[in-house]
Amino acid sequence: MNIFVAKLNYDTQEADLESSFAEFGAVDSAKIIMDKFTGRSKGFGFVEMPNDDEAQNAINALNDTEMDGRTIVVKKAEPRESRDSRGGGNRGGGFNSRY
DNA sequence: GGTGAGCGT
Numbered sequence: 001m002n003i004f005v006a007k008l009n010y011d012t013q014e015a016d017l018e019s020s021f022a023e024f025g026a027v028d029s030a031k032i033i034m035d036k037f038t039g040r041s042k043g044f045g046f047v048e049m050p051n052d053d054e055a056q057n058a059i060n061a062l063n064d065t066e067m068d069g070r071t072i073v074v075k076k077a078e079p080r081e082s083r084d085s086r087g088g089g090n091r092g093g094g095f096n097s098r099y
Numbered sequence: 100g101g102t103g104a105g106c107g108t
Contacts, residue, residue: 002106004105004106004107006103006104006105006106007103007104007105008103010102010103031107031108032107033106033107033108034107034108036108042105042107043102043103043104043105044103044104044105044106044107045107046106046107070103073104073105075105075106077106077107078106079106080106080107
């Protein structure tokens with residue numbers, strides 16, 4: 001599951017997110033969005049976890065928590081394929097809903 | 100050199 005992490009510290013790196021999410025579950029990969037020109041962190045990143053249950057647990061656990069001295073926001077990531085163009089109509093998680 | 104809602108090289 002892709003996890004969207006915002007309000008991150010500008011000095012926070014991918015290893016910090018991976019370590020924070022790894023303590024709640026298996027983390028496949030973590031990425032911090034950085035500027036292409038300045039090379040600095042944009043303040044948000046993405047964490048990919050293979051287990052959806054652990055991902056939800058990590059979101060609930062790390063959401064609105066303190067990381068590197070800054071309160072971060074952890075939410076489910078939206079498919080960036082449908083972010084800009086291509087209106088699918090379905091939004092808010094068009095994945096395999098178990099509900 | 101700074102900032103602080105929001106979804107990616």
